[in-house]
Amino acid sequence: xxxxxxxxxxxxSEYKRRVxxxxxxxxxxxxxxxxxxxxxxxxxxxxxGTLALDRDGALVADLDRPGATxxxxxxxxxxxxxxxxxxxxxxxxxxxxxxxxxxELQLTLDLKLIADIxxxxxxxxxxxxxxxxxxxxxxxxxxxxxTTLDPELGVAEIDDTRxxxxxxxxxxxxxxxxxxxxxxFLRHVERTRVLVYVLDGSSPDPWQNLxxxxxxxxxxxxxxxxxxxxxxxxxxxxxPARLLSKRTRRKGVHFVSALAGDGLPELLRAxxxxxxxxxxxxxxxxxxxxxxxxxxxxxxxxxxxRPFGYEVRGERVERLVERTDLESExxxxxxxxxxxxxxxxxxxxxxxxxxxxxxxxxxVEFEYQP
Ligand SMILES: Nc1nc2c(ncn2[C@@H]2O[C@H](COP(=O)(O)OP(=O)(O)OP(=O)(O)O)[C@@H](O)[C@H]2O)c(=O)[nH]1
Ligand SMILES: [Mg+2]
Numbered sequence: 416x417x418x419x420x421x422x423x424x425x426x427x428s429e430y431k432r433r434v435x436x437x438x439x440x441x442x443x444x445x446x447x448x449x450x451x452x453x454x455x456x457x458x459x460x461x462x463x464g465t466l467a468l469d470r471d472g473a474l475v476a477d478l479d480r481p482g483a484t485x486x487x488x489x490x491x492x493x494x495x496x497x498x499x500x501x502x503x504x505x506x507x508x509x510x511x512x513x514x515x516x517x518x519e520l521q522l523t524l525d526l527k528l529i530a531d532i533x534x535x536x537x538x539x540x541x542x543x544x545x546x547x548x549x550x551x552x553x554x555x556x557x558x559x560x561x562t563t564l565d566p567e568l569g570v571a572e573i574d575d576t577r578x579x580x581x582x583x584x585x586x587x588x589x590x591x592x593x594x595x596x597x598x599x600f601l602r603h604v605e606r607t608r609v610l611v612y613v614l615d616g617s618s619p620d621p622w623q624n625l626x627x628x629x630x631x632x633x634x635x636x637x638x639x640x641x642x643x644x645x646x647x648x649x650x651x652x653x654x655p656a657r658l659l660s661k662r663t664r665r666k667g668v669h670f671v672s673a674l675a676g677d678g679l680p681e682l683l684r685a686x687x688x689x690x691x692x693x694x695x696x697x698x699x700x701x702x703x704x705x706x707x708x709x710x711x712x713x714x715x716x717x718x719x720x721r722p723f724g725y726e727v728r729g730e731r732v733e734r735l736v737e738r739t740d741l742e743s744e745x746x747x748x749x750x751x752x753x754x755x756x757x758x759x760x761x762x763x764x765x766x767x768x769x770x771x772x773x774x775x776x777x778x779v780e781f782e783y784q785p
Contacts, residue, residue, distance in 0.1 A: 416488040417458045420478035424462040427524050438488070438517055444496040454490050454517075461524060468523045475522060479529070487522060491515030494738060500749075510746035512738045530568055530581035531690045533604030535632060536613035537624050538585025541649040543567070544673035545613055546582040549683055554582055561585060566603045573683050578690060581607060586631045601635045608693035609643050609686055616648040616656025616670065643693045647671050647682055716759065718766045724773030725763060725783075732759055733777040741779065760785065 439454035467476040476485030494512030534542040538560030546552050550569025555562050563584045571578050583600040614621040633640035645667050650656045652672040660670035671678035716729030735753050740746045772783045
């Protein structure tokens with residue numbers, strides 16, 4: 416199973432519709448020493464920016480550029496055909512190995528927006544209005560907090576330079592502890608090079624609002640909070656904000672009006688300049704191509720006393736069971752020999768197994784017969 420990043424997709428809706436995906440089984444071998452055909456690879460296309468996480472939330476693959484691929488689950492090795500078990504006394508062995516089961520895993524696909532500039536600020540500050548004023552995006556704008564529920568992207572263009580801007584839901588105090596909606600969307604701006612803190616210049620204390628939002632960002636990610644940023648004090652068409660702009664000269668602070676268009680080209684140019692000189696955002700974790708499934712050291716074996724009898728665990732013995740065609744007499748006979756060779760029978764005796772006890776290996780139950 417291979418994940419592949421493509422620009423043809425923009426969301427993961429395909430994987431909402433269908434959650435189970437399975438590779439194709441290989442074909443059986445045939446007479447004349449013919450090896451069976453391998454099962455075809457299954458390539459699952461995902462939008463660029465998709466992260467694949469395992470059950471524990473560990474990063475399995477980071478599909479951060481077009482064409483990036485990651486093998487997330489491998490098919491099982493094929494079994495050896497009966498010709499491999501020929502000997503001087505057995506000319507036509509009536510057993511063959513079964514193929515191994517392929518890897519199976521549960522992945523969470525998480526799409527991170529990839530933007531150059533992230534708009535971050537308290538609810539109702541005018542982030543979406545700013546996105547709408549700077550780009551062709553048409554996010555919902557309304558006079559109440561938490562209008563934006565999902566992050567939105569837009570492309571801004573000025574002086575032949577294009578930048579992608581992301582607008583996320585508003586951040587409030589306590590967001591890091593789960594208050595409001597913003598915190599869970601901050602990850603979408605994790606990879607932006609520059610943050611623009613958008614403030615409502617007509618609010619009672621915009622600088623206090625800036626403090627609050629910066630603190631929430633810092634609690635989310637120290638690294639994100641240390642990235643270059645600008646401040647856009649919005650709504651200077653309103654009197655309190657206009658007065659504030661007359662009184663304030665602060666480096667990196669721009670007074671704008673998303674509604675009237677004041678100060679927007681200057682803000683955009685400054686943001687683009689900051690993007691150009693900002694360092695590449697670091698990756699959340701080193702990308703790993705292949706999932707490592709926990710594998711017990713081969714040969715190691717554990718025998719556990721269970722209510723039903725005994726359970727044998729160990730990579731080699733479990734593989735042996737998987738490899739064995741339990742319907743075939745010949746295979747079973749060889750299975751017995753192999754159990755002896757691996758020391759399973761001796762270990763069971765030591766553990767106190769009695770003839771007739773149930774022994775379970777790899778989900779298959781046997782009746783113990785010495
Ligand atoms: N007067 C004035 N009002 C503005 C300006 N920018 C935005 N608004 C108004 O402020 C309100 C909130 O604007 P939004 O763009 O939805 O704010 P937001 O920050 O995206 O809000 P959330 O998504 O809820 O966090 C709307 O009523 C806007 O019309 C501005 O420059 N001047
Ligand atoms: Mg909004």
